[in-house]
Amino acid sequence: MAKKVSTSVNITPLHDRVVVKADAAEQKTAGGIIIPDTAKEKPQRGTVVAVGGGKKDEPMTVKTGDSVLYGKYAGTEISIEGADYLIMRESDILAIL
Amino acid sequence: MAKKVSTSVNITPLHDRVVVKADAAEQKTAGGIIIPDTAKEKPQRGTVVAVGGGKKDEPMTVKTGDSVLYGKYAGTEISIEGADYLIMRESDILAIL
Amino acid sequence: MAKKVSTSVNITPLHDRVVVKADAAEQKTAGGIIIPDTAKEKPQRGTVVAVGGGKKDEPMTVKTGDSVLYGKYAGTEISIEGADYLIMRESDILAIL
Amino acid sequence: MAKKVSTSVNITPLHDRVVVKADAAEQKTAGGIIIPDTAKEKPQRGTVVAVGGGKKDEPMTVKTGDSVLYGKYAGTEISIEGADYLIMRESDILAIL
Amino acid sequence: MAKKVSTSVNITPLHDRVVVKADAAEQKTAGGIIIPDTAKEKPQRGTVVAVGGGKKDEPMTVKTGDSVLYGKYAGTEISIEGADYLIMRESDILAIL
């Protein structure tokens, strides 16, 4: 499920932040039915491309390359060298897939 | 009361989160009376299918396979391989049945 | 004042939660006067039927069988095997009678 | 100033809670002038009739029999054997008289 | 600037609370000009007449007899033996004069 993201980004998130490259929203269900826009509010998948150094006494759990699930409205959009990423706190990440 | 959930999911919830498969809402009371929709707002039952690694110095109490009771509005819906689950913090779980 | 509650329930409240069986509201005052509904907003009595394992470094104070006083709006209603109970945090309990 | 309250109550407040029997509101000032209702919003006096076991590492300061001053809207009214009391946290008590 | 307050009050504030006797508001400026009411919203001066025992591991800084400055709306009015006082937390006191 986790697609390789070849891009390596030259950015160091501070403390407990991570940079995530969102996967393209899947337009179809497993059975091939096209999902209308209103049905796409569920958490999104992405790939971690950069990880901060963690907070005091709390090392990070996710690592670069992890395919993760995060809330649809988590993080802040940033654009690095023309590509869009999300920068969020590790606590905004729900799970590693 | 706890039904076996054979599905094993390939997901690792972060920190104190758990993934729960909701039981189908019971449509009838013990006496066989059909419950109207407005009466179904009580906590729901489900089965834990994945458990995070816990927070610092706070191991998890629930484990995979536990039948649990949780608030009706707890957690975030996620869909994994076509099936719907809830991902919530352990603190949203009220009790183990 | 504490009535015996013979029911034992098969439920394990998580952490600092307890399950309480509410006593029937007393309809009459000591002098036998019937209390109108608007006068019945005071804390309620109930009997503890299940107790969680406590929080980290904070063992529980109440135990199964204790007759307790709790805020009228404390806890969440749950129904186990057809009977109604309340599940609440120990901090919602005001006193042991 | 503190009147003896002979009633002993059979109740154990939880943690940092205390049970207080409110003194009757004094209708007259020192000079004998009757105070109108709107002037009676100041803190009230009462007598502590039961004291909880304190919170973790924080023993209680007040003890049964203390005459105390507390905010007019502090605590929750409870009625034990026909008499009215207030159950409040020790932090709602302003001073011992 | 600090006037002696001869009254000693028979009251023990709880924890980090202090009892303060407010100085009479100064009606004139240094130059003798009468200050209109709307200009008197600045912090007020008073004299500490009773001091609590402090919170756990935090002894009190002010002591009885200190002339202090406190926010105009700090504390709760109490009346002891016909005289008006304020009971407030030490953190409501801005400075010792």
Added chain:
Amino acid sequence: MAKKVSTSVNITPLHDRVVVKADAAEQKTAGGIIIPDTAKEKPQRGTVVAVGGGKKDEPMTVKTGDSVLYGKYAGTEISIEGADYLIMRESDILAIL
């Protein structure tokens, strides 16, 4: 940039509070242009004239005589011997100039 403030004030701020004498707002820019009122909402400069003893285990960083920058709406105005000062927490101070 920091002007000497010869006034010494007879006041002891409590805990982490400091007393600051505000510099007069500069009416002109470096180039001599007069700044209209609406452009003067930036942080203000002042000189520390008294410093509290700090909070438990947190000594103070600023000291008497420091020229400091603080938020325009920080602190409470106090008047000591006819002069106006501001009393604020050290955390309201942005920087030492």
Added chain:
Amino acid sequence: MAKKVSTSVNITPLHDRVVVKADAAEQKTAGGIIIPDTAKEKPQRGTVVAVGGGKKDEPMTVKTGDSVLYGKYAGTEISIEGADYLIMRESDILAIL
């Protein structure tokens, strides 16, 4: 991407604050297209020109000269010797570029 900022400023931010010189907003995309104003709400880049001493037991991570990314509305504008800067907490900084 990080431009050298030759200006050295004579200011010591308090505790966990940093002073940042904002980079000029880039008016064009990589492909040379001019970005309209409404599209420029993303985090901004700047260069750290002064760093505070950190909070108790929490040394600072960023250092003078770092090119950083921060929320568009982070910090407070200050002007030092005619030039505009932002003073913000380190926690307002998202990443080091």
